[in-house]
Amino acid sequence: MSTQDRIYLSAPHMSGKELEYIQEAFSSNWIAPLGPNVDAFESEIAAYAGVKGAVALSSGTAAIHLALRLLGVERGDRVFCSTLTFVASANPILYEGAEPVFIDSEPDTWNMSPEALGMALADAKREGKLPKAVIVVHLYGQSAKMAEIGSLCDRYGVPIIEDAAESLGSAYKGQASGSIGRFGVYSFNGNKIITTSGGGMLVSNDEAALRQARFLATQARDPAPHYQHSAMGYNYRMSNLLAGVGLGQMQVLNERVHARRAIFERYREAFADVQEFQFMPELGNTRSNRWLTALTIEEQGAGTGVTALLDALAAENIEARPVWKPLHLQPLFKGARYYTDQAEESISERLFRTGVCLPSGSSMTAADQQRVIDCIKHTLQLSAAKIGR
Numbered sequence: 001m002s003t004q005d006r007i008y009l010s011a012p013h014m015s016g017k018e019l020e021y022i023q024e025a026f027s028s029n030w031i032a033p034l035g036p037n038v039d040a041f042e043s044e045i046a047a048y049a050g051v052k053g054a055v056a057l058s059s060g061t062a063a064i065h066l067a068l069r070l071l072g073v074e075r076g077d078r079v080f081c082s083t084l085t086f087v088a089s090a091n092p093i094l095y096e097g098a099e100p101v102f103i104d105s106e107p108d109t110w111n112m113s114p115e116a117l118g119m120a121l122a123d124a125k126r127e128g129k130l131p132k133a134v135i136v137v138h139l140y141g142q143s144a145k146m147a148e149i150g151s152l153c154d155r156y157g158v159p160i161i162e163d164a165a166e167s168l169g170s171a172y173k174g175q176a177s178g179s180i181g182r183f184g185v186y187s188f189n190g191n192k193i194i195t196t197s198g199g200g201m202l203v204s205n206d207e208a209a210l211r212q213a214r215f216l217a218t219q220a221r222d223p224a225p226h227y228q229h230s231a232m233g234y235n236y237r238m239s240n241l242l243a244g245v246g247l248g249q250m251q252v253l254n255e256r257v258h259a260r261r262a263i264f265e266r267y268r269e270a271f272a273d274v275q276e277f278q279f280m281p282e283l284g285n286t287r288s289n290r291w292l293t294a295l296t297i298e299e300q301g302a303g304t305g306v307t308a309l310l311d312a313l314a315a316e317n318i319e320a321r322p323v324w325k326p327l328h329l330q331p332l333f334k335g336a337r338y339y340t341d342q343a344e345e346s347i348s349e350r351l352f353r354t355g356v357c358l359p360s361g362s363s364m365t366a367a368d369q370q371r372v373i374d375c376i377k378h379t380l381q382l383s384a385a386k387i388g389r
């Protein structure tokens, strides 16, 4: 095992300003959940995303769950969801006892295939059971093809929830990622582009729905002094202390996007002549925050595959990861319906087999990144020698 310091996939990166907000909360004794930091954090996110409102929550998962509740998802209903994503995108579908239907990726963005979505919607229409919502994920910061997906969903009258947990700071045709669907969801988990250590945000232009989200997130308390409840609620609100961390992080969000994009470019330049490496594309007219640098490896040519590369990096105390395992392949979702982009091939499965995420944290130094690059180059040389090139 290497004795060098560990390089993480995506470590939290504080600006230093977070402590001032926490200090302020301590001085004014706003330790309880809710308070001025929560209000300010919500306004800043809403302004950044260009939407009418935002509700700060305990996690991105809670935000997806509330969005489903607000769209009236109930037991037995269908919800469509991108398959190539983290399990948190789809777990809330199960919370509601609804049926997830998974949609393949397409190669241009690695995100939801409009082709596959179109087929799934047509089938659902024929069966008289359209989904109550479509959850579209913007993987690793890259926006999905929202124009195509949006016009399909409009045609069938199905609302979109944008899972923008990984894409805060990204833009699609000049619009903030997460601001396009009926609801958008951000996450401030420790590994995301900015963090509150744990937290999430629900954004929308539907202010009535956001009022209902606040109500549900605070135990659905009716307006009565004696704690009366007529609906089932949750304890999903963000604490005023953590919102202070979020305010400190918002001040550096654009810097963080810049840093991650620069990291992506350095990797791309370092491996420009390795034909077997294909970096995750950036769709025209979109700007990715490049939360994680992701690429695919053509095993045949490179002589090294995902596993060998991950092992070599792990031996140097460097954390890297395969691309998310598609949800339709997860034991949890066994038997769920799945629509592919092309009849002959499942794109998400190919991306899973060949994809790698490299360390991409904004606090990673140039020297750290060089260590990652050198380790990968060394592995490529060894495998080239082995196959006699």
Ligand SMILES: *Cc1c(COP(=O)(O)O)cnc(C)c1O
Pocket: 058, 059, 060, 061, 062, 085, 086, 088, 089, 137, 163, 165, 166, 186, 187, 188, 189, 198, 199, 200
């Ligand atoms: C992180 C993440 C979430 C969940 O966010 P939490 O704040 O951890 O609950 C949801 N979807 C995707 C795609 C994510 O990466």
